[in-house]
Amino acid sequence: MVNIKVVAKEAGVSISTVSRVVNGNTSVREDLRNKVLEVVEKTGYRSNFLARGLKGLPTRTIGLVIPDIENPFFPAMVRGVQDVANRNGYAIFLCNTDGDMKLEEGQYNLLLEKKVDGILLVSSSQDIPFLEIASSIPIVLLDRYTQSSNFSYVVVDHTYGINIAIKHLRNIGRLRIAFIGSKPITSGARERFQAFLVNHQRDPNLKSRILFGKYTQESGAEMAEKLLNSGEKFDSIVCGNDLIAYGVIDVLQNHGIKIPEDVSVVGYDDIPSSAYRSPKLTTIHQPIYELGQIGAHMMIDAIEKGLNETKHIKLEPYLIVRETSVPRGVKSANN
């Protein structure tokens, strides 16, 4: 491997001079600079990142930890951060936690050990003990924020998202709305649930129309069965995410319930398959790719410009009406 020493020898200068030329921060005599540049070009020399890192300089490496890349919600986000990271010469370490805080801490420590310049974290809990001891590198929370937030984050405004979902259902005359979501352990789940609650404050026997499970199709199916068995009346369901909606729709249809004629279903996320699935899912679209992009930008700014005021960004989701909410013949009022 060609290192700074051989470049120096080849160019007939000292290694200090080579370093100065390739980093370009101090002035070097014109002829020497050109000679060095020429040798660098010829040999394809690139300074060794391990050595630079050892000197305390940035490694141009960012850690990204998410629950599960196989969850269709995350690929777009990952791609968003990779695209801007790559454009800026950063490489990204990707880690999965499966929603387990023990693993999450493990990945966090692994990344610190790898001397990443910063960590983008989709945490699986609202309080993250291992982040409380101040870290030496910037941390940006993605998609979910913490209780005691001294960290920058970029999230989606789920209160707004649930509001427009409910508004849409009311517009088409659905007033007995059920909610099937995830246990409110993450900020996102909590916010969605609370937004639903606020919209139904005066509702007496609301409790039995609210069900909590996990963000999976299986869990969605299970909870739909439970809702059905409860005997509670409902004409529409707001789901915590699209996967849950898939399960719900399957179960409802298996019970001979017509969607959207008998009950309207609206999902949340707008993962890619929701546009293909039949019936095509009405859902709240989250700007996932943009979320990744913006997070990566914030991170790179924090790394390079040393910005350490925390920044909080909330993105707006929007409603996509497909086939699972509006029965034929019903006119959706302008929302």
Place this chain on the structure above:
Amino acid sequence: MVNIKVVAKEAGVSISTVSRVVNGNTSVREDLRNKVLEVVEKTGYRSNFLARGLKGLPTRTIGLVIPDIENPFFPAMVRGVQDVANRNGYAIFLCNTDGDMKLEEGQYNLLLEKKVDGILLVSSSQDIPFLEIASSIPIVLLDRYTQSSNFSYVVVDHTYGINIAIKHLRNIGRLRIAFIGSKPITSGARERFQAFLVNHQRDPNLKSRILFGKYTQESGAEMAEKLLNSGEKFDSIVCGNDLIAYGVIDVLQNHGIKIPEDVSVVGYDDIPSSAYRSPKLTTIHQPIYELGQIGAHMMIDAIEKGLNETKHIKLEPYLIVRETSVPRGVKSANN
């Protein structure tokens, strides 16, 4: 940050001794070893990977380059490699190429610069010029192999995959089979196409029932239109991947063609949504997660045991019959 020096001082020994204890390759007197271990435990000392890397030791870091994480084919593969990598203490760099060989080379060089111990590559071409100049680290090709293969690879046996697809269609009486695939630029696409060809050698006007596009839903739709417009007769379609099948099904249905009554469609890949989509797609399941796992295992073996004989592994896909191939009432012969 706690480094080897403070551990040495704390334990009252030299840094050499500390190094020897934490690496455990040479013998150290019992009492000193215990003292050091105790201090290491207390301080949470972990040796700096940059310094180790600089000494030429492995960085316990692997590069994984794929075309696009947003392509639903890849998350399972990525997860497969991450799971075994993680279990063995490796971190993985994930890179996207979008099928562009220029970008692929760029990512490859970026990874070399990051001093990864090895690279897992899903290449977008059958010959990879930048790999011809011998690399100092192990390379394992995933999912696709090259012409002049001096590299280890793990792939899926697509000849077998297409054979069982065709056999299935013939079993249910479909004899005029069309093929809509990707231009045979990767080994996978080429193999699928050739397997189809071999099965139809005596067929006179076969050409017009073979169409090449890209591995996307849009392309699938486009080619289905083309096939329809050609006036060529067909009773079934084998698609190069599931995404193409989605596009094909949409177009066929829009033309009032019933699936599977009028024409049978079989996909290839079995991406997650194929089990949900309606109609549920009959397809060839590829063991994608296993492919990632096995690739990672080969890589780690190559890194740690220095195995440098090239190893070639072919995994067997299998048929999953869902709703797009067998018309009601037709009995599928035992295959």
Place this chain on the structure above:
DNA sequence: ACTTTTAGAGAAAACGTTTTCTGAAAGAAG
């Protein structure tokens, strides 16, 4: 013309390890 400032190049220290080399003490062999 002589001193003072400035430009800019090289030497050397430092980053945190691993590992070879050196050396001392203890044990074995004569």
Place this chain on the structure above:
DNA sequence: CTTCTTTCAGAAAACGTTTTCTCTAAAAGT
């Protein structure tokens, strides 16, 4: 009791950089 091994700890070199420090020579000021 002396000499030769052996065991094992510490010193020091090395990995490839960046950057501070030192020094020379030229430019600038008087």
